[in-house]
Amino acid sequence: MKKENPDELFEKEVIVEDEGEKLFREEKEEVVAKEEKKKPPSTKPKEAWKVLVVDDEEDVHSVTRMALKGFIFQDRKIEFLDTYSARESQKVIRKNPDIAVILLDVVMETNNAGLELVKYIRDKAGNHFTQIILRTGYPGQAPEREVIVSYEINDYKTKTELTAFKLFTVVLASLRAYDSVMKLESLRQGLEEKVRERTAEIAQKNIKLEQQKKKILTANEELNVQKEELQSTLENLKQTQSQLVQSEKMASVGQLTAGIAHEINNPVTFISGNVKPLIRDIKDIFAIINEYDSIVHKKNLQEKFKKVKYLKDKLDFSLISKEINNLLKGINEGANRTTEIVKGLRTFSRLDEDVLKIVDIHEGLDSTLILLRNEYKNRIEIIKEYGDIPHIECYPGKLNQVFMNILSNSIDAIEDKGAITIKTSKSKEYLQLSIKDTGKGMSEKVKSKVFEPFFTTKDVGKGTGLGLSIVLGIIEKHKGKIEVKSEIGEGTEFIISLPLQQA
Numbered sequence: 001m002k003k004e005n006p007d008e009l010f011e012k013e014v015i016v017e018d019e020g021e022k023l024f025r026e027e028k029e030e031v032v033a034k035e036e037k038k039k040p041p042s043t044k045p046k047e048a049w050k051v052l053v054v055d056d057e058e059d060v061h062s063v064t065r066m067a068l069k070g071f072i073f074q075d076r077k078i079e080f081l082d083t084y085s086a087r088e089s090q091k092v093i094r095k096n097p098d099i100a101v102i103l104l105d106v107v108m109e110t111n112n113a114g115l116e117l118v119k120y121i122r123d124k125a126g127n128h129f130t131q132i133i134l135r136t137g138y139p140g141q142a143p144e145r146e147v148i149v150s151y152e153i154n155d156y157k158t159k160t161e162l163t164a165f166k167l168f169t170v171v172l173a174s175l176r177a178y179d180s181v182m183k184l185e186s187l188r189q190g191l192e193e194k195v196r197e198r199t200a201e202i203a204q205k206n207i208k209l210e211q212q213k214k215k216i217l218t219a220n221e222e223l224n225v226q227k228e229e230l231q232s233t234l235e236n237l238k239q240t241q242s243q244l245v246q247s248e249k250m251a252s253v254g255q256l257t258a259g260i261a262h263e264i265n266n267p268v269t270f271i272s273g274n275v276k277p278l279i280r281d282i283k284d285i286f287a288i289i290n291e292y293d294s295i296v297h298k299k300n301l302q303e304k305f306k307k308v309k310y311l312k313d314k315l316d317f318s319l320i321s322k323e324i325n326n327l328l329k330g331i332n333e334g335a336n337r338t339t340e341i342v343k344g345l346r347t348f349s350r351l352d353e354d355v356l357k358i359v360d361i362h363e364g365l366d367s368t369l370i371l372l373r374n375e376y377k378n379r380i381e382i383i384k385e386y387g388d389i390p391h392i393e394c395y396p397g398k399l400n401q402v403f404m405n406i407l408s409n410s411i412d413a414i415e416d417k418g419a420i421t422i423k424t425s426k427s428k429e430y431l432q433l434s435i436k437d438t439g440k441g442m443s444e445k446v447k448s449k450v451f452e453p454f455f456t457t458k459d460v461g462k463g464t465g466l467g468l469s470i471v472l473g474i475i476e477k478h479k480g481k482i483e484v485k486s487e488i489g490e491g492t493e494f495i496i497s498l499p500l501q502q503a
């Protein structure tokens, strides 16, 4: 076995045998790295590895070619590029960014032209993949340790050390390193591409999400608007419902009272029509009886009339006559009262009247009081402080409803005995009406809610909570105002002002 001689650098006939396996042969037989031999031959000729030889000595170029003749790694041959100065190399390197290995001399046009070229390749050209093997003939000029540390090179060899076999090993190792680096690089690029794609996808999805978010927000806003609309519709419905319930209630109360009034009217007319003639007749009868008496005294017919006298005494005729007078007085008074009630009912049952009329408010108040008499008599004193007020233009039936509701509440608020003061007065274009009770009063919270439909503090079945909301509606219909003053234990006052005329 021939052994390489380190001094015989780039000997023309280098044959290196390792355990019978020939790596270099002079014959044109291709030398293939062991691991690559087993691979099936590829159908397409693969691109060659570019190896740049930079050296100012022509011999070095030819010797290198010779040493690597027939070299194949991973089915790929070597394509040699040759330059003789650092300057010239720059151009070639720029043109061929895919150079796999550079075998680089140090001392050329300058003492460190090779090292400058390394800087150029790494820093200016930005190429960090090409494997640079420094091959110096003057190790003193560029000491290995210093160069390896300061320059981004991959290997450092002295020309004497680099025999043909060593060169083969070095180039093979460098190509393998380059191949790995490039594979890593392509993996990295692939990954980067994937990351870019994923980022773009995520950005796209983000945009879609953003759009969906916007849509949801808009939908939410719309829902809110609809909710508000529904809320106000509900309020309106409540209001309308309360008005309907109340007008229904008042309409039936109106009909009922009108009916009762009508029914009572006939018998009452009958009574009051008959009482007067009856009184007159009884008077006549008494006159006749008196006449009898005087005859009895004068004509001495006492004996004959003894029986009559006996009866008169027995029946206590003087008491009967007194009693008859009293009874007649009572009947008369009852008839008058009934007439008054009927009048009250009639006034009150003008509820369905929905036309403006000029009326006396006092009449409406009085008729309402008559209807409520049973609720307050013997318990509550009604103090009327009626002022000198003109008749006003209004819906009389509706105003009676107002008086009815407020007075009912006042009566309800007085638990035992008390008083209700009704005061009327006039100021400028307005009529003022105050209804004040000595009842239990109300808390601030209750006071703030009294005009709300269905607000009641009364037991179930006792109050609907509609009274004052209706009152408010009616006062507003008259373009008037209503105000409430109340304190717990101090009583309550409702103050209403109504325009004298409905313009």
Ligand SMILES: Nc1ncnc2c1ncn2[C@@H]1O[C@H](COP(=O)(O)OP(=O)(O)OP(=O)(O)O)[C@@H](O)[C@H]1O
Residues within 6 Å of the ligand: 405, 409, 410, 413, 437, 439, 440, 441, 442, 446, 450, 455, 456, 457, 458, 462, 463, 464, 465, 466, 467, 468, 469, 491, 492
């Ligand atoms: N004069 C008053 N004194 C004390 N509280 C009052 C007075 N007037 C009204 N209120 C309070 O206001 C509430 C609402 O009155 P509103 O007349 O609207 O309904 P209600 O009387 O409860 O029921 P209804 O529909 O039968 O009238 C009453 O439940 C009561 O708590």
Ligand SMILES: [Mg+2]
Residues within 6 Å of the ligand: 405, 408, 409, 463, 467, 468
């Ligand atoms: Mg009420």
